[in-house]
Amino acid sequence: MQHHPIPHKIGRLIPWQGKDYRYFSGTAYLGMGSVPQFEQLIIQGIQQYGPNHGASRFSNVQLEVYEELEQQFASGAGAPYAALLSSGFMAGYLTQTLLCEMAHTVWAAPDAHPAILPANYQPDPEQSFHEFANECIQKSHQVKGQTIAILSNAVDTILPAIHDFDWVKDLSPANTYYLLVDDSHAFGLLGKGIYGTYSQWKSLPAHLIVAGSLGKGLAIPAGIVLGDAQFIGKVKNSAIFRGASPAAPGYCQAFLQAGKIYKQQQSLLQANMEYFFKLINNSSDQLRYDPRFPVITFKNNGWSPKLLEAGIMISSFSYPRPEDPPVDRIILSAYHMQEDLEKLTEVLTNTSI
Structure with a gap:
C-alpha cells in the first residue's frame, strides 16, 4: 500500500x-x-462562536447551538431525542458502553464498526449478515426474560451492502431488545432526507438507537446519538458526555444553515x-x-x-x-x-x- x-x-x-x-x-x-457556500457558512460560524468550545455542555455558560442541532436532527430523523458529541467514534463508543451495562448479552454483526464493539469482542468475519440475522432469531427463541443488545452498521461498506433489519420482527417476544445501528455511512445518503435510517426502523419491536459520525457525508466533525428519552438521558448523564468537550460550535452552526x-x-x-x-x-x-x-x-x-x-x-x-x-x-x-x-x-x- x-x-x-x-x-x-x-x-x-x-x-x-x-x-x-x-x-x-x-x-x-x-x-x-x-x-464554496458551505465553506463560507463554516467561516461565519467560527466568527460567531470562535474556533472551539472546550467547556463541558453542563458548564454555567452554555452555547445554544448544540441544543438547536440536537432538536433539528431528532426532528428530521423522526427520533424522540438526540445527543451531540465531538465525534462519531465517541458517539458509538459511549452508546455501546451503556448498552453493555444494561444488557445480559450482546450480539454484534460481522461488519460492525470497532466504535460500537465492546472491548475484545471479535465478530466472525466469515459470517454473512444474513447468517448473523438467522442466528439471532434462533438464539432469541432459546432464552426468556433477557435484555439483548444487537449491534450493527447500517451499511457494509466493504461488500458493499445496505442492511435490512425487518428480521428483528421474528425475534422471540420473550426478551427485551436494544438495536444499535451505526449510521455513519448512511447520514446524507440513506433514509429520511440527510438524517439517516432511524425513521425506517423505529417501528421494529426493539428499543432503537442510532449513532454515528456527521463527518462523512455531512462534513461536520461531530457525532450523534438518536433514541428515546430514557436512553438519551443515560447518554447525557454519563461521565463521558458531561466531562468531554463538545463539537466545534461553528461547524454546528453551519450545519443548521446548510439544508x-x-x-x-x-x-x-x-x-x-x-x-x-x-x-x-x-x-x-x-x-x-x-x-x-x-x-x-x-x-x-x-x-x-x-x-x-x-x-x-x-x-x-x-x-x-x-x-x-x-x-x-x-x-x-x-x-x-x-x-x-x-x-x-x-x-x-x-x-x-
Missing part, C-alpha cells in the same frame, strides 16, 4: 508528483468540502450514481456494488496500483486491523464530473486482475 501525503484539501483531482489524479476515495460522499446545500449535493450525487451505474451496466463481472450506494468494491484485490497507473486514485488500505489485507474500493462523490466517471468506466472495462 502506497501513501500519498498532500499539503492541501482533497477534491476530485489530487496533484501528486507532478501529475493530477482523479480521486475516487475518502468518505466525502456529498462533496461538501468543494462547495439547501445538502439537498443540492444529494441530487448531484444521485445523478452521478445513476450515470456511472448505467455506464458500467455489469460490463465488468469483477465489480461488486449496490446502485443505491456510492461505493464499488472488487472481487479480487490488486486494482489500486493498476488504476493509479491510469491516473485514478482509489481507496486502498488494511481494514479494520493493520494485519488485514488491503481493501480496494471506489467511492463516488457529488463533486465528480461526467468526464471523471467516463474515464473511470473506460479504465475499469479495459483492465483485469
